[in-house]
Amino acid sequence: xxxxxxxxxxxxxxxxxxxxxxxxxxxxxxxxxxxxxxxxxxxxxxxxxxxxxxxxxxxxxxxxxxxxxxxxxxxxxxxxxxxxxxxxxxxxxxxxxxxxxxxxxxxxxxxxxxxxxxxxxxxxxxxxxxxxxxxxxxxxxxxxxxxxxxxxxxxxxxxxxxxxxxxxxxxxxxxxxxxxxxxxxxxxxxxxxxxxxxxx
Amino acid sequence: xxxxxxxxxxxxxxxxxxxxxxxxxxxxxxxxxxxxxxxxxxxxxxxxxxxxxxxxxxxxxxxxxxxxxxxxxxxxxxxxxxxxxxxxxxxxxxxxxxxxxxxxxxxxxxxxxxxxxxxxxxxxxxxxxxxxxxxxxxxxxxxxxxxxxxxxxxxxxxxxxxxxxxxxxxxxxxxxxxxxxxxxxxxxxxxxxxxxxxxxxxxxxxxxxxxxxxxxxxxxxxxxxxxxxxxxxxxxxxxxxxxxxxxxxxxxxxxxxxxxxxxxxxxxxxxxxxxxxxxxxxxxxxxxxxxxxxxxxxxxxxxxxxxxxxxxxxxxxxxxxxxxxxxxxxxxxxxxxxxxxxxxxxxxxxxxxxxxxxxxxxxxxxxxxxxxxxxxxxxxxxxxxxxxxxxxxxxxxxxxxxxxxxxxxxxxxxxxxxxxxxxxxxxxxxxxxxxxxxxxxxxxxxxxxxxxxxxxxxxxxxxxxxxxxxxxxxxxxxxxxxxxxxxxxxxxxxxxxxxxxxxxxxxxxxxxxxxxxxxxxxxxxxxxxxxxxxxxxxxxxxxxxxxxxxxxxxxxxxxxxxxxxxxxxxx
Numbered sequence: 001x002x003x004x005x006x007x008x009x010x011x012x013x014x015x016x017x018x019x020x021x022x023x024x025x026x027x028x029x030x031x032x033x034x035x036x037x038x039x040x041x042x043x044x045x046x047x048x049x050x051x052x053x054x055x056x057x058x059x060x061x062x063x064x065x066x067x068x069x070x071x072x073x074x075x076x077x078x079x080x081x082x083x084x085x086x087x088x089x090x091x092x093x094x095x096x097x098x099x100x101x102x103x104x105x106x107x108x109x110x111x112x113x114x115x116x117x118x119x120x121x122x123x124x125x126x127x128x129x130x131x132x133x134x135x136x137x138x139x140x141x142x143x144x145x146x147x148x149x150x151x152x153x154x155x156x157x158x159x160x161x162x163x164x165x166x167x168x169x170x171x172x173x174x175x176x177x178x179x180x181x182x183x184x185x186x187x188x189x190x191x192x193x194x195x196x197x198x199x200x
Numbered sequence: 201x202x203x204x205x206x207x208x209x210x211x212x213x214x215x216x217x218x219x220x221x222x223x224x225x226x227x228x229x230x231x232x233x234x235x236x237x238x239x240x241x242x243x244x245x246x247x248x249x250x251x252x253x254x255x256x257x258x259x260x261x262x263x264x265x266x267x268x269x270x271x272x273x274x275x276x277x278x279x280x281x282x283x284x285x286x287x288x289x290x291x292x293x294x295x296x297x298x299x300x301x302x303x304x305x306x307x308x309x310x311x312x313x314x315x316x317x318x319x320x321x322x323x324x325x326x327x328x329x330x331x332x333x334x335x336x337x338x339x340x341x342x343x344x345x346x347x348x349x350x351x352x353x354x355x356x357x358x359x360x361x362x363x364x365x366x367x368x369x370x371x372x373x374x375x376x377x378x379x380x381x382x383x384x385x386x387x388x389x390x391x392x393x394x395x396x397x398x399x400x401x402x403x404x405x406x407x408x409x410x411x412x413x414x415x416x417x418x419x420x421x422x423x424x425x426x427x428x429x430x431x432x433x434x435x436x437x438x439x440x441x442x443x444x445x446x447x448x449x450x451x452x453x454x455x456x457x458x459x460x461x462x463x464x465x466x467x468x469x470x471x472x473x474x475x476x477x478x479x480x481x482x483x484x485x486x487x488x489x490x491x492x493x494x495x496x497x498x499x500x501x502x503x504x505x506x507x508x509x510x511x512x513x514x515x516x517x518x519x520x521x522x523x524x525x526x527x528x529x530x531x532x533x534x535x536x537x538x539x540x541x542x543x544x545x546x547x548x549x550x551x552x553x554x555x556x557x558x559x560x561x562x563x564x565x566x567x568x569x570x571x572x573x574x575x576x577x578x579x580x581x582x583x584x585x586x587x588x589x590x591x592x593x594x595x596x597x598x599x600x601x602x603x604x605x606x607x608x609x610x611x612x613x614x615x616x617x618x619x620x621x622x623x624x625x626x627x628x629x630x631x632x633x634x635x636x637x638x639x640x641x642x643x644x645x646x647x648x649x650x651x652x653x654x655x656x657x658x659x660x661x662x663x664x665x666x667x668x669x670x671x672x673x674x675x676x677x678x679x680x681x682x683x684x685x686x687x688x689x690x691x692x693x694x695x696x697x698x699x700x701x702x703x704x705x706x707x708x709x710x711x712x713x714x715x716x717x718x719x720x721x722x723x724x725x726x727x728x729x730x731x732x733x734x735x736x737x738x739x740x741x742x743x744x745x746x747x748x749x750x751x752x753x754x755x756x757x758x759x760x761x762x763x764x765x766x767x768x769x770x771x
Contacts, residue, residue, distance in 0.1 A: 010251055011251050011252050011266075012251045012270050012273055013273070014249060014250045014251060015270065015368060015371065016270065016273050016277065017340070018246065018249055018250065019336075019340060019343075019371070019372070019375050019376075019550035020277070020332065020340075022375075022380070023335060023336050023338075023340070023375065023377070023380065023426075024331050024332040024333070024336035025333070025382060027383065027384070027422060028331045028335060028419045028422040031384065031387045031388070031391070031397055031419070031421060031425075032397050032398065032399060032419055032715065033622055034384075034388055034391070035388075035391045035398070035421065036390070036397075036398075038391075038392075039391045039392050042392060042393070042394050042395070042396070042419075043395075043397040043421070044398055044400070045396050045398070045403065045415055045417055045445070046394050046448075047403075047405075049348065050408075052338060052688070054403070054405045055405065055406065055407060055408050056405050056407050056408065056413060056415075057405075057415055059345060059394055059444035059445060060413070060415065060445075060446055060752070062408065062409075062413055063405040063407065063409065063411055063589060064408070064409060066409060069408070075242050083413075083414070083418045084413060084414060085323055085402065085414050086320065086322070086323060086438065087437045087438045087439035087442075087443050088438045088439050088558075089319070089439065089442070089529075089530040089557075089558035089560075089561060089680075090529065090558070091530065091558055091560040091561060091654055091679070091680050092529065092530075092560075092561055092655065092681070093560060093561065093655035093662075093679075093681070093762075094507060094527065094529075094562070094564060094572065094659075095564070095655075095658075095659055095762055095765050095766050095771050096655045096656060097656075097771040098770060099529065099561075099771065100509050100510070100513075101463040103513060104513055104592045107513050107514060107653050109341045109517065111341045118286065119516075120515060120516035120517050121514060121515050122515075122523045123510070123515050123516060123517045123524075123525060123526070123527075123528045124523060124528040124531075124738075125531040127528040127530075127531075128529060128530065129441030129530070129531065129532050129533070130439060130530045130532050130540075130555075130556065130557045130558050131437075131439035131442040131443045131444060132315075132439065133439070133443065134444070134446060134532050134534075135444055136532075136533040136534055138523035138524060138533055139522040139523070140516070140520070140523035141533075142642065143368065144270050167596055168317070171450055174450065174451075175203065175206045175207040175210045176207060176450045176451075176453060176538075177449070177450020177451075177453070177532060177534055177535065177536070177537075178450075178523075178524045178534060178535065178536035178538075178541050179521070179522065180533045180534055184408065187408055188408070188455075188635070191408075
């Protein structure tokens with residue numbers, strides 16, 4: 001009886017350890033090796049540096065609150081927004097009154113920062129992303145903020161607008177994905193533009 | 201409208217082109233004849249190491265017993281790793297033991313190919329746990345599904361046979377010769393596009409406006425690839441495929457959707473080759489495609505709509521060249537509404553359950569689509585293996601209904617369908633709705649169940665119904681506002697997942713065993729052809745009718761009533 005028991009159990013155990021070792025250790029380590037050797041920048045998190053210091057990842061949204069920066073899409077990570085250790089969306093349903101309240105507050109904040117701007121607010125600028133870390137927003141959302149940013153930076157709105165359009169990532173004929181702007185990279189370019197202006 | 205159509209057509213075209221050659225390959229692997237060349241050598245080596253008798257043809261009870269034992273060991277292992285992760289390697293954040301109920305739920309969840317996330321990956325699980333517990337099960341649960349599909353295919357193909365194949369050979373072939381090479385390839389592409397893959401710890405950075413951010417990293421790409429190819433769906437991070445480190449670009453999103461459905465679609469073609477009648481495979485593929493298209497159309501339309509209440513606030517929801525418009529709550533800018541709604545359809549047409557947008561925040565009808573696809577049994581392509589064997593059970597049901605109408609013994613691909621097959625079919629078709637509906641009823645009736653609800657009104661009921669439907673059908677996606685990481689939900693959903701998986705698989709293997717013993721009869725003038733449009737319509741009708749009769753009353757209380765409220769201007 002003991003013999004037949006061990007005869008039955010052994011293949012189950014050995015198969016599990018063997019296949020588990022290949023798929024759970026060898027495979028992820030192999031892929032990690034490929035990433036480190038062939039695509040070190042991407043596998044390390046697509047980090048962005050300025051003056052030698054890491055200022056974030058081009059793939060993760062960060063909080064921008066100054067009127068002279070473009071703002072990211074709202075983040076519903078808790079307790080802090082834009083927290084990469086707590087990714088997630090609001091999960092508010094379409095008929096939840098709370099959704100209406102938070103969107104209203106975001107619209108009012110945008111209007112308060114730029115009272116002269118009476119254009120309708122693009123939907124993605126007042127709705128929380130799925131990850132809470134969406135690094136991008138629609139061209140419409142960035143263009144909506146041009147008057148505020150230009151005024152705060154004492155720049156010609158046309159030059160700021162041109163900067164936004166130069167940062168639009170368009171999918172072209174590819175049927176998937178939307179035109180979009182990376183907010184961190186746009187703000188870095190904006191800071192550079194201001195720096196050049198200041199130096200002149 | 202044009203953009204949606206374009207997206208769906210390109211997606212299905214690419215899917216079919218890739219599924220066809222993969223189907224040929226899978227058909228070869230489903231044939232127990234020894235493989236040539238290095239694959240044959242490797243397989244013999246693996247079987248020798250396991251100590252399995254080479255070439256053993258197992259009767260279905262032995263096949264089923266080994267399968268269940270192997271998966272039960274998986275539950276123990278995943279549970280143990282989570283409880284002991286503080287003492288195991290690859291834990292740079294020093295994360296401690298996972299709570300027992302969460303660990304139990306996660307163990308059952310990943311072994312059953314459900315990959316329901318009761319936990320938030322980045323704050324709960326170490327890199328080591330993600331690798332040696334979850335990634336392993338991503339492979340093995342998918343290979344288990346593939347093995348069952350192979351066994352059932354052989355049941356139809358064989359005549360007068362005592363066995364349905366060798367479980368160890370099927371498991372090794374699926375893991376090592378299908379899933380592993382495809383995963384290495386896909387993971388490499390994901391990294392090139394920006395998915396992270398590192399064993400280094402989380403990174404502290406000072407942001408542009410001098411704030412602090414703690415960047416969660418990890419071996420993500422390797423898990424992401426098999427998460428999709430194995431229709432698993434459990435994300436490395438809490439936000440799953442909405443997270444830019446998991447799904448960084450529109451291209452990765454497209455590849456993820458293809459990866460979810462490619463093996464399930466390929467199995468249709470493999471079935472056709474296996475039973476020596478490719479038209480049978482095309483008929484299944486056609487029925488699945490029609491179901492998929494109809495549901496995708498509703499989801500794509502539903503999510504591009506704006507709401508009255510938001511419009512009144514001065515929000516621009518129009519679809520246009522400079523913005524996606526529509527319903528963007530819980531969605532990512534790079535995907536917009538089209539790639540999000542299509543992803544939601546794909547992930548629930550299969551038993552994947554990965555999400556690139558929060559289903560809880562979909563418009564009511566947009567959320568009904570993924571929920572109903574799950575409830576239909578995930579047979580519009582379906583999970584790896586699970587989609588094919590699920591659809592074949594519906595095919596048996598369809599020929600049975602047709603047989604009743606014309607008064608003949610039903611047959612499917614040359615096999616007579618008799619009382620034993622119908623009893624097993626009845627169990628399979630009843631077990632998941634029973635788990636989903638009884639589970640939902642218990643949750644709604646108890647305070648522990650109602651405590652998890654996040655959204656008020658009809659939507660709160662939808663959250664519970666979605667959770668139990670997802671668990672019983674081994675999907676794993678959620679209306680994630682539901683606070684399900686509680687002892688009540690962790691245990692109740694684990695029960696639904698386990699029985700939804702194995703109380704389904706064992707009767708399917710029994711059907712395979714019974715069919716393998718029967719002779720294959722040649723079609724006569726009175727045989728209902730199962731490769732033509734008539735049968736495709738009959739099959740779709742069977743799937744939809746069973747799904748509608750079972751779930752419409754519950755759906756009417758959830759998404760349907762909410763849709764009416766939303767259209768009326770709520771909130």
